[in-house]
Amino acid sequence: MYSIGIDIGSVASKAVVFDGEKVIAKVILPTGWSPRETGEKILECLLAEAKIERDQIKTITGTGYGRVALSFIDKKVTEITCHGVGAHFLDPEVRTVIDIGGQDSKVIKLEEKGNVIDFLMNDKCAAGTGRFLQVMAHALEIDISELSEVAEGATPKNINSMCTVFAESEVVSLMAEGASKESIAAGLLQSVANKTYSLASKVGVENKVFFSGGVSKNPLLKEYLGEKLGIEIYTSSMAQFMGAIGAAVIGYK
Amino acid sequence: MYSIGIDIGSVASKAVVFDGEKVIAKVILPTGWSPRETGEKILECLLAEAKIERDQIKTITGTGYGRVALSFIDKKVTEITCHGVGAHFLDPEVRTVIDIGGQDSKVIKLEEKGNVIDFLMNDKCAAGTGRFLQVMAHALEIDISELSEVAEGATPKNINSMCTVFAESEVVSLMAEGASKESIAAGLLQSVANKTYSLASKVGVENKVFFSGGVSKNPLLKEYLGEKLGIEIYTSSMAQFMGAIGAAVIGYK
């Protein structure tokens, strides 16, 4: 029997199949305008990917902001709990999870067994989230996935405005003044690292630190954040699926 | 002899001529990309408008964020001080100034003589400033000057996101769902009123309250803010010139 975890985020939806020991299939799709339709679609894709039938599924557990829209799930669990369980599953030594998603960021502290002991979340301000980088990549006329690559090796240009709206104007001015895209891109990643640092400082960071969420795919941002925190930061190719993994693990029990 | 006050704001630059008793000329221009050039231009226009020569001017006092770029001024005074003196000049009974400009907002408390006893400023977040309304007017495909007119009489649609970036997406979704421009415009003005209310509450508001800055030209926003604060709010056609007037009055002394 299998357990499925579905994490409907504001930007990306993630789903995994868990067999009690390991993740045997994973799917990621843009959430788009309808969390409900995306949820149905992702379940369909996931079953095809895993080559299993619906009746082989013991439980389907939903998490993420869009979980409320899913009618076919057996259980709903908050993102924070799922992130904790998912991180503990990926690496039992993790004590701090820094998750930067498309529209929010969170810092979660775990105890030895993966239970959440404290957390702080920003979902009110676009600064320091994937949305900030999306707006800035657009201003720089590059794709968001190219940011780290473009910035690699450049001396970061200081971006004074923390606010997404004001920083966007600042980027446009810097480009007009002839600053290089490379240095601006580096400065923008540093801005997100700084914003994340202030969130993390409020909760307190303990070893081992795991970086997850879609924005964790920026190696340079991970580096800047590690420098700011004075600590080594880990991530994984499965980092974006952490919430879904947590949901699947919880559902299996 | 005359005194000139020039207030170079982030969006609009204002200048007045003061003869020791009253304001005899005023000019407003967009600040644009160069506070220095705008400062020179506005001085030229102002002298023409007042029909006076440069040598009839006793002092030129600069204020506003762009004052540092002005080379021809005799004196620089902070915006907060100038707003206090300007408000006191316009109406000696004013004890609280709520100023919402193009990119910032401030609440200033005055004592009887117009000296500043406390103030709070937001210049870090675009929400609750003219910039917020500018982004939203663009999303609604109307001019920022039409907001109050469009919203008049409509039941405000609740805008959940305080953040400019998230609220912009919300407005686009609301329009796609068929909500009326009128109700969205009213909701947006209410959002700025709410944000201003929380700033004002932190400082404490005392009668008489004067609303200034470019955004004060929205009668409906003034109404919403008055309702939230449970207090009557005053403004004037000279409200946008308050900083410049304060600078001119200070310079005259």
Ligand code: SF4
């Ligand atoms: S600082 Fe900018 S990005 Fe953050 S809430 Fe304010 S408007 Fe939004």
